[in-house]
Amino acid sequence: YRVAVRDLRAHYGLPRLNNRHPCAMTICALGKCGGRELGFASDIELMLIYAGNGRTTGPRVITTAEFFDRLVSEINNVIDARREGIFELDLRLRPYGKAGSLGVSLDAFRRYFAPGGDAWPYERQALVKLRPIAGDVKLGQQIIKLRDEFIYNDDPFDIAAMRAMRERQIRHHVTAGTVNAKLSPGGLVDIEYLVQGLQISYGHRYPNLRVTNTSEALTALAAVGVLTQQDYVHLSEALSFLQNLINALRMVRGNTKDLTVPPIDSEEFVYLARRMRYEAGHQVQLNYDLTNHTTRVQEINARILN
Structure with missing residues (x-):
């Protein structure tokens, strides 16, 4: 500069x-x-x-x-x-x-x-x-x-527009039958969009929600009662897991673009599990954790946004 x-x-x-x-x-x-x-x-x-x-x-x-x-x-x-x-x-x-x-x-x-x-x-x-x-x-x-x-005003948050954006992202960037750590249902973007939607919806009432960091926003949303403690814990754990998964995918592949999780029976999946510090031979646990986190994120999204 x-x-x-x-x-x-x-x-x-x-x-x-x-x-x-x-x-x-x-x-x-x-x-x-x-x-x-x-x-x-x-x-x-x-x-x-x-x-x-x-x-x-x-x-x-x-x-x-x-x-x-x-x-x-x-x-x-x-x-x-x-x-x-x-x-x-x-x-x-x-x-x-x-x-x-x-x-x-x-x-x-x-x-x-x-x-x-x-x-x-x-x-x-x-x-x-x-x-x-x-x-x-x-x-x-x-x-x-x-x-x-x-x-951060009294205008209602446009949930329909956010859903339409997510549908376009999934349609254009997620291959059927695969999991994209960022863009698939339950992926990182679902957490970010949910948190941002709640910040916009309640930020005029609670100024401490006007933060830029997703983890800090989750903490603030729980502190004012917008999120239950259980939802806060599940979303925070999923956020950390998916951020680490995306970093690991980029390191394993050496590029920023392809965030599709490799097949569980592939050598690349073994490397990915190792990069995420899973013990040798325990890559199945990575697949279980991914499914568990993304399922919870989808459930929380559906419940809160509906």
């Missing part, structure tokens, strides 16, 4: 608002990075938000929009993350995704994510994980305040 800013300032000077005040910016993390849940080869999902419109001070003058678009590109180039490997930058959660500007003005953020804006329900849900990690502290506080207004 500092390297990219230094290089851009040498060419274009300092970005300033139309009132000549310095144009602040904040880098926000989302997803696993926002939740402080990065695992092996997780994507780093980021959104750069700047204060508003203006121009740079020169020697070459460009708009603040151009400056911060170029800053995001420079950060991406400096990091130069591998496309297949550890910690790939993902900038698609910005307004309008790949069709939108790399840098996002505060006003554009406000218009897009506000109730009645163009954001899809799943995009607003993703803001649960938003966390400022670099840049101007005051602007970061403004962004968090806006985020809270957009998602």
Whole structure:
């Protein structure tokens, strides 16, 4: 970040608002990075938000929009993350995704994510994980305040939209007859979506639910009585198991994409069990634990969301 800013300032000077005040910016993390849940080869999902419109001070003058678009590109180039490997930058959660500007003005953020804006329900849900990690502290506080207004309000959570998203994920990314540790019914995403839905539903009443980490959110949901102690224990155990399973799958395969659990009679399954610290010859226990956790997650989801 500092390297990219230094290089851009040498060419274009300092970005300033139309009132000549310095144009602040904040880098926000989302997803696993926002939740402080990065695992092996997780994507780093980021959104750069700047204060508003203006121009740079020169020697070459460009708009603040151009400056911060170029800053995001420079950060991406400096990091130069591998496309297949550890910690790939993902900038698609910005307004309008790949069709939108790399840098996002505060006003554009406000218009897009506000109730009645163009954001899809799943995009607003993703803001649960938003966390400022670099840049101007005051602007970061403004962004968090806006985020809270957009998602932690009295509006009912759109369960139908969440279910539709899960059905699309399963239909497009899960092969029939296989188990995907992340996307299959009872997988990691079912836990994350359930927790985020409960946070959005009750966060206006209980501010301590407005946390970005899934495990911390589970603890907070149990503390205020939204989750029973038994459901809290089962979901927490399943969360830890599935996170470890996904890390192990990525290590065994050396890539981030294929999270399908191998057949129990395969050599790869033996390696997977070993990576998860199951004793030699006890890989059947891994299959039992996977079935047990995913079945419980499905049961809890069906009971709470219905």
